[in-house]
Amino acid sequence: MPPPADEIDIPLFDMVLCFSRAIDFLHPKISEHHLRVAYVASCLAEELGLDREETQNVLIAGALHDVAAVSCVTRLHSFEDALAYYHDSSPQFSDDLHQHGREGYLLLRDFTPFAEAAQVIRFHHVNWDFGRGSAFQGAPVPLSSHILRLADRVAVLPNDEQNILSQVADIRATVIAGAASLFKPEVVSAFESISEKESFWLDLTNRHKEAILKKRFGAPKVRLHLDGLHQLSRIFGKIIDYRSPFTATHSSGVAAISEELATRLGMPTPHRRLIGVAGYLHDIGKLAVPTTLLNKQGKLTPEEMAIVRQHPYYTHQILSMVPGLETVNTWASLHHERLDGTGYPFRTRDIPLGARIVAVADIFTAITENRPYRAGMDRAQCLAVLDQLVSEGAIDGDVVAVLRGDFEEIHHIRSRSQQAFAPTIFAARQYALQSEDGSRTVAQCRR
Ligand SMILES: [Fe+2]
Ligand SMILES: [Fe+2]
Ligand SMILES: [Fe+2]
Known part of the structure; x- marks a missing residue:
């Protein structure tokens, strides 16, 4: 028998991780992209002193940041191509880049527990551009978006064919070279600090990412009862259908x-x-x-x-x-x-x-x-x-x-x-x- 309604009590965190894993099924070539971005972004948020709630919002944003890109396939040949293009920072794709951020924001913003994360996603491809990236199209860009910007890049740099620890120096050099132009300098400093630890990289490439994220950042903040679960499922249903x-x-x-x-x-x-x-x-x-x-x-x-x-x-x-x-x-x-x-x-x-x-x-x-x-x-x-x-x-x-x-x-x-x-x-x-x-x-x- 189904449980009575008043027993429906589901951590939002678990629903987000489950959906994040589901969208990662989309592009097996770039393994666990969303979960990796969620991990890097939350580590950066913590290092930068964001409080627990802000850190969890950054995590949610990372876990869902490219939801709207799943619908890009009608214009780009495939989602894999789309990933290759937009992680390349090619200027000729800049309109598309910002479009999926904006669409992700529109998809998620009306669900109250996602309101903050939606704002973060909206600007996740805005470069720091020597300070000009503190605003975009007249709107202020939150620090969390710049955290996501860097985390998104770090997540695609490892080559999964090689040992991760042998790649750390190159990845760090690549990120540091983007300080001020692509990435906000204070976020780069936080990255320099967290990326010194081998454990950071081993967690990043660990297949049991949900367990790591849950243990470190998953103190249940929002729990979903029947109405919340219904609303969230409606949003996820939209994302499933738009493909x-x-x-x-x-x-x-x-x-x-x-x-x-x-x-x-x-x-x-x-x-x-x-x-x-x-x-x-x-x-x-x-x-x-x-x-x-x-x-x-x-x-x-x-x-x-x-x-x-x-x-x-x-x-x-x-x-x-x-x-x-x-x-x-x-x-x-x-x-x-x-x-x-x-x-x-x-x-x-x-x-x-x-x-x-x-x-x-x-x-x-x-x-x-x-x-x-x-x-x-x-x-x-x-x-x-x-x-x-x-x-x-x-x-x-x-x-x-x-x-x-x-x-x-x-x-x-x-x-x-x-x-x-x-x-x-x-x-x-x-x-x-x-x-x-x-x-x-x-x-x-x-x-
Ligand atoms: Fe993106
Ligand atoms: Fe991404
Ligand atoms: Fe079916």
């Missing part, structure tokens, strides 16, 4: 429909909200799927399909990192299982009602939402697909019966939730995918 124009508001639709179905099936209010959290996060494992596959036009090859089908496994792995999220994890990560035990990745028949609801909400949303390559299905087409899946023993007929009972109203709720969620901050990035593949079938409809 693909095929699914730009998909998670919000799944969350809204899951909550609506749960209500109509008589689940108590707290569980309805919790199922919304599962809806927002059900595809978090897609962060481990290359965008080239998510956005591929036309049929996926069997090998590509196998990679896409790993995503609910990663959803499970990622959400397992957060104590207290067990029920949400079960409801979210079983969304591709079938009642007859032939789904994936667990091939289980033990599927609780919450997971059955998310599975139906996911299919319903996927086939009724408009996508760049096709219009959403109408009532008759949609119910025919769902009835077929019920008759095959894939999904729960009782849940589908609720949908059939009030199709128009539930459909309206889906469409309204997705409109409300439409990508306002990415409006300038209207995706221009044309329907080269209008014939994509339901079976290929990615969810």
Whole structure:
């Protein structure tokens, strides 16, 4: 049974680290980038005498600083290329550089516990520029942004093929050479001091970064109850969705429909909200799927399909990192299982009602939402697909019966939730995918 709502009590810190690890799945070539930046930035903050709260804000900023860059892939060839460009400090990419900082700020600022971190992220690519970088476009740039600027650079300098300690002198020299031009001098001084210790470098390259961060900086400052968890999941859902124009508001639709179905099936209010959290996060494992596959036009090859089908496994792995999220994890990560035990990745028949609801909400949303390559299905087409899946023993007929009972109203709720969620901050990035593949079938409809 799910926990009662008043027992939902999750450290924000754990949610941030879990999501940071998830976005680090995006670019395995530059390992643990966000967690490394979080580590370096918090060490610098501590060395500079920032208090515990400010240090934790710097850590959150480091852990999430490039969230908006995950949507850059439609313009840059891949996220790996994007990283290579923007860590290069190439002047010709300066507009893009600041844009993902600004977009990260817009994504995160409305969640109160992230308000400070969002400000830090906004300016994380501003160079010190001999003092001119104390302000940018008329706004003051906080010290924490200059901390993040240096930490971002340090995190990409180690060559993971070589022993880290043999590289320290070169990395220190590179950073010191950027004092005053790229980096604020007092931050460079703090770096010179912390980087003398071998332990700093060994922690930086240690694979168990969450444990190190938690032990050193993780005294629980903010705990999330049901509303906070719901709000945060909504933001994470946006970030998950923006990677693909095929699914730009998909998670919000799944969350809204899951909550609506749960209500109509008589689940108590707290569980309805919790199922919304599962809806927002059900595809978090897609962060481990290359965008080239998510956005591929036309049929996926069997090998590509196998990679896409790993995503609910990663959803499970990622959400397992957060104590207290067990029920949400079960409801979210079983969304591709079938009642007859032939789904994936667990091939289980033990599927609780919450997971059955998310599975139906996911299919319903996927086939009724408009996508760049096709219009959403109408009532008759949609119910025919769902009835077929019920008759095959894939999904729960009782849940589908609720949908059939009030199709128009539930459909309206889906469409309204997705409109409300439409990508306002990415409006300038209207995706221009044309329907080269209008014939994509339901079976290929990615969810
Ligand atoms: Fe960045
Ligand atoms: Fe970065
Ligand atoms: Fe999925």
